Amino acid sequence: MEHGRSVSTASLGSLTDVLTSGVLNGPDLPPIEFSQKEDFGSLAQCNMIGSCNADPSGRMCISIATCRVPINTTDWDRLLRFGLVQLDKICDNDYSLVYFHHGYDKLNKPSWKWLVTCYRSFDRKFKKNIKAFYIVHPSTKLKMVFRFMKPLVSIRASSKIVYCQRLSDLAQHVMLDRLDIPSEVKVHDKNLRARSVDNMTNTTGLANCGGKFDQGLSDIHAFSQPGYMRVFGGTLLDTDEVPQVISDCIDLLSLDKNITEEGLFRRCGNATELKAIKECYNTGQSIDLDNYCPHTIAAALKTYLRELSIPLLTFEAYPTISSWNEFTAETQLLLSKKLLESIPPVHYCCVRALMLFLNKVVSSSSQNLMTSQNLSIVIGPNLTWSRHTITTLADINNINSFTQYLIDNPVLFERETNNHVSGGAPTASVTS
Numbered sequence: 001m002e003h004g005r006s007v008s009t010a011s012l013g014s015l016t017d018v019l020t021s022g023v024l025n026g027p028d029l030p031p032i033e034f035s036q037k038e039d040f041g042s043l044a045q046c047n048m049i050g051s052c053n054a055d056p057s058g059r060m061c062i063s064i065a066t067c068r069v070p071i072n073t074t075d076w077d078r079l080l081r082f083g084l085v086q087l088d089k090i091c092d093n094d095y096s097l098v099y100f101h102h103g104y105d106k107l108n109k110p111s112w113k114w115l116v117t118c119y120r121s122f123d124r125k126f127k128k129n130i131k132a133f134y135i136v137h138p139s140t141k142l143k144m145v146f147r148f149m150k151p152l153v154s155i156r157a158s159s160k161i162v163y164c165q166r167l168s169d170l171a172q173h174v175m176l177d178r179l180d181i182p183s184e185v186k187v188h189d190k191n192l193r194a195r196s197v198d199n200m201t202n203t204t205g206l207a208n209c210g211g212k213f214d215q216g217l218s219d220i221h222a223f224s225q226p227g228y229m230r231v232f233g234g235t236l237l238d239t240d241e242v243p244q245v246i247s248d249c250i251d252l253l254s255l256d257k258n259i260t261e262e263g264l265f266r267r268c269g270n271a272t273e274l275k276a277i278k279e280c281y282n283t284g285q286s287i288d289l290d291n292y293c294p295h296t297i298a299a300a301l302k303t304y305l306r307e308l309s310i311p312l313l314t315f316e317a318y319p320t321i322s323s324w325n326e327f328t329a330e331t332q333l334l335l336s337k338k339l340l341e342s343i344p345p346v347h348y349c350c351v352r353a354l355m356l357f358l359n360k361v362v363s364s365s366s367q368n369l370m371t372s373q374n375l376s377i378v379i380g381p382n383l384t385w386s387r388h389t390i391t392t393l394a395d396i397n398n399i400n401s402f403t404q405y406l407i408d409n410p411v412l413f414e415r416e417t418n419n420h421v422s423g424g425a426p427t428a429s430v431t432s
Contacts, residue, residue, distance in 0.1 A: 040082045049086045051393045053381035054178035058302040060095045067103025067184045076110045093266055096132040102188045136164045180390035231281040233307045236346045242353050249301040250357045258294040260367040265378050269296030306382040313384035314343050324398040352413040355406045376404035
């Protein structure tokens with residue numbers, strides 16, 4: 001239901017009947033079982049569910065758009081299985097969920113019992129690792145639904161819900177330019193902002209007050225204070241040296257006390273400490289990273305990579321990397337060497353330093369529990385993205401596979417194997 005429509009007391013009554021009948025915890029509505037092998041056909045093409053690295057804290061971000069749910073859907077259980085399959089691919093690690101409510105109407109409205117089935121189908125794995133649930137353009141009715149269900153869910157789960165009345169509110173939490181926002185949602189948001197401006201003009205007579213609503217959302221994260229050097233959110237300088245942020249983080253995390261930390265790069269750091277680290281680098285202040293926990297330092301490294309204006313593996317390499325699993329082992333070897341030769345020297349130096357370090361992290365996996373596959377899942381999406389298109393779940397799987405390939409094959413970065421260093425043709429063999 002959209003803003004401005006009346007709330008149906010009949011529909012709320014049916015919800016109350018469901019919630020008070022005991023089915024939420026009874027056997028009448030068992031959780032939906034799902035399989036990664038199921039073919040979802042057209043559902044996979046409607047872009048209803050997307051994923052990206054838009055969360056500033058380094059978590060994967062999953063988006064769900066109601067307006068893209070197929071009209072007159074009848075097989076809601078199949079739709080739920082599709083959603084669970086997508087979430088199952090990333091929910092082993094911390095993630096955020098963005099739900100665009102605009103477009104919810106009678107043509108694609110499920111029953112209340114089905115919504116309860118959804119709740120029961122999200123087992124502990126899904127619920128534990130979701131760290132934030134952003135609801136964009138919530139209707140009055142939706143808020144009432146959550147209010148009814150509040151006694152049935154834990155306080156911790158309820159605290160993760162964040163209502164975003166406008167996209168500008170969402171921009172306080174995620175990077176909108178990385179998020180797949182449906183055009184219908186953007187138009188709806190623009191109309192809401194226009195109505196807000198009209199209301200303010202009519203009630204206060206401030207004809208020029210609408211300017212702040214028309215500011216580009218991409219400016220939300222811009223540095224406006226004097227003295228900022230844009231270390232975070234800037235570009236790599238034209239040099240062969242690894243930037244101080246990367247070298248400082250790698251040096252500290254390489255210490256025995258840190259590299260063996262369980263869940264290194266997977267667990268989130270302290271948000272307040274992360275903000276302080278960014279502030280110090282952006283203002284040129286001295287900083288001792290040894291005063292921070294290793295998870296915050298790891299989060300700072302991921303954040304720096306994710307906020308680069310040009311990704312570490314460059315925009316030009318994205319088409320190859322996002323198709324990585326389609327190539328044979330022999331072709332992957334040739335392409336990886338060619339790709340490493342083609343990126344700018346400073347990008348290569350950073351990739352080399354990062355991958356050799358991550359290989360060391362893997363060597364301590366018996367203690368930190370971070371294998372090359374685990375690391376690729378949390379690091380890969382921060383290394384490359386498309387300049388023009390939204391990264392899909394399939395793209396991310398390919399990016400993660402490429403990242404794991406680099407981590408598992410430090411021989412690619414040996415002095416005699418890369419033209420960036422030796423000028424000769426790379427000849428080393430690698431592990432497929």
